[in-house]
Amino acid sequence: MGKNVTIYDVAREAGVSLATVSRVINGSNVVKPNTRERVMEAIQRLDFKPNQIARGLATSKTTTIAIVFPQSLFAHVKDMIGGIGDTSRRLDYNVSIYTTDEIGDGNPIETVIEKVVKSRADGVILFNNEEIEQEIQLVNKYKIPSVVIGSRVSSEYMGSIFIDAKKIAYDIVDEYLSKGKKDIVFVSPKQNLIRTEDLILGIEEAYQKHGMTFDKDKQILPTSTHYEKSYPQFLEYFKNHKHDLVFSGYDKEAVAVVNAAIDNGIQVPGDMEVIGMMDTSYALICRPALTSIHVPVYDMGALAVRLLTKILNEEEIDAREVPVQHLLMPRGTTK
C-alpha cells in the first residue's frame, strides 16, 4: 500500500549505491563497518523492509515451502504444523498451505500442484493419503524438492519421514495372538496419515506366523472419520458383535468403538479390548482412557522441514528415508 520504500531510497539516504545496501541487508562481511552503520541507520529511519518478491525474482528462490494435503487429513496434519511452523520459522522459511479435495471440479490435485509450481515454492511437504501416488508423481514430474510424511519413499529430490506401521500392527497382533486372543478386528478410517495397507500387512503377517489367516472381508471395519457417523455405525454393530481386540487406525474412531460397545453393555476392557492410534486428546478424554500408539507428530513435522531444507541446500544427507519411533501408551481400554 502506498509507496513502499525501496533499496534505492535507502541508498540515497545513506549516500551509497544500492549494491552496498544489498550487501548489508544480506549480511555480506565485506562492507566497511562505518558504511554499514550509515546504511543500517538509513534502514531504521526509513523503516525499510526488503521486498521478498523482488529478491525472489532475482535469486530464483522464494524461501517458502508449500505443504499440501486433503482437507480431510487436517486432523492429522494439524499436530504437525506446530513442528513445521517452529522449524521453518527458525530456518527462516515461509510456509504456504495448499489443500486438495472438498472443492471438486476437474482434477483438483493436479490443479493444486500446478499452483505450487506457479508459486515457485522452493520445496513441498506431502502427507500420506489416498491420492499420495499421484501427488508424488506430479511433484517428481516438476522436479520439486519434497519430503513426504507418513510413507516410505525417496528419489533424487524426495525424502520421507515415516513410522513403521507394519511393525506396529504386527507387534500388537502378535502379542494378542500369543495370548490366544484371535478374534481381532481392524477399524479403518478412510483418510489416514498412516498407511492402512501397511497396518494390514503387519496384521496379516502376525496371523500367518501363528498359522492362521486374517480375513480381510470380515475383520476389517471401514468407517467414517466423523464421529456423528462412526458412533451410530458401531452402536448398531456391537449389538451382535464382540471381539477380543479392536485395533483402530485412529483414536477418534477407537473412542466411537469404546462408547458404542459400552452402550451395548460390553465391558471394556473386560469383555473387549480397544487400541487406538496417534495418542491424541481423544484418547485421554475417553472413559476409560484409551490405550493408544503414540506417534511423535510434532517431531515428524520438524524433521520434515529439516530434511527438506537439507535437500534444498544440497547439504550432506545421511538418510533420505527417516524412520521415527512410536510408543504404546497403555491405558484403560486394555488389560
Next chain:
Amino acid sequence: MGKNVTIYDVAREAGVSLATVSRVINGSNVVKPNTRERVMEAIQRLDFKPNQIARGLATSKTTTIAIVFPQSLFAHVKDMIGGIGDTSRRLDYNVSIYTTDEIGDGNPIETVIEKVVKSRADGVILFNNEEIEQEIQLVNKYKIPSVVIGSRVSSEYMGSIFIDAKKIAYDIVDEYLSKGKKDIVFVSPKQNLIRTEDLILGIEEAYQKHGMTFDKDKQILPTSTHYEKSYPQFLEYFKNHKHDLVFSGYDKEAVAVVNAAIDNGIQVPGDMEVIGMMDTSYALICRPALTSIHVPVYDMGALAVRLLTKILNEEEIDAREVPVQHLLMPRGTTK
C-alpha cells in the same frame, strides 16, 4: 529447478511477442482468436507455468493472504482453515501461515508481522488472542488490509468476523439465574478465540439484572488448555466443590470438568450441569455428551477471506464488522 520455461519461450514458439502471450494468459479479450489459439498451443506444448513471483513484482500484488496466530490457538484455528482454504482457493488466493509464540526470542509478534510485510502478502487474517491488540496495531501501522476473527473491530483497512460472546454468556446465565440456580462458575482457558472479557461481561450483566453480583475471584476458574493439566486440577477441585452450573470457554476444558466431577461422585447433569463452547468433537465424545454452544467456524473462515478480498479489491462493503450466529446444542450435561 532446471531452466524454467518463460514467457519468452512461449512467444518464440508461437511466433508472437511476449506482450501477446501476457495478454492471453491474463485473459485479455483483445487478442485475435487465431493468435490466441496459437499461443495456447505453445503454452501447452511447453508446459508453461507463469511465474507468480515475476508477476507479483510487476503488479505489486502477490495474491496471497497471510494468516497469523499463536501456536496455542491452533485448536481453534484449525476448524476455520477449512473455510479459509476452500474460499481462498475458489478466489484464487494462496494462503501462508505465520505462527507466533512458542519460540521466544526478541519480540516474536513484531518479528512475525515484519515477515508478512516483507512477504508483501496482499492481506492478513488475525485471530483473537491475548496479543491481539499489538497485532492489530502493527498491522494498521503497515496499513496491511486485514480482517480479525473473534473480536469486533474495524478501521480503514480492517474488518472483522465475530460472535456476540457477551450475549451468549448473558443468555445462558440469565436463564439459570431465573430458575434460581445462582451458583454458577466460569471456566476460563488461557488462550481463546472467543473474547473471555466479553463472556465475563455478559455473565456480570446477567447477575446484575437479577440484583446479584458475580464474584470474579471465586467464580472464575482459570485453567490450562492441556487436558493432562486441567483434568487433575478439576479432580482436586471437585473433591469439595459443586455448582449449579459450570460454563466453560471451550469444550475440552468442559469435558475435563465433566470427567473430574463424575470421578468425584458428582452426578452430571443431576447434581451439576455443564456447558461448553465451540461444539467440537470433544463434546460428542464426552459421556454424557456435552451441551455446547455451536459456533460456525468454517463459515467464519470463509467469511473472513471473502471480506478480506472485498477490502483488497475495494468492492462495495455493507458491513466491515460482520456478526455470526451461534446456537446452543442441548445434550446430556444439562437438564
Next chain:
DNA sequence: CTGAAAGCGCTAACAG
C-alpha cells in the same frame, strides 16, 4: 489487434 520498451525491487558478477 500486436509489438517495443520501460519498469517492478532486488541480486550478482565485474570493474575499479
Next chain:
DNA sequence: CTGTTAGCGCTTTCAG
C-alpha cells in the same frame, strides 16, 4: 571495500 550494470520473468503504457 564500493559502484556500475545486467538481468530475474512478467505487466503495462504507448505507438502503430
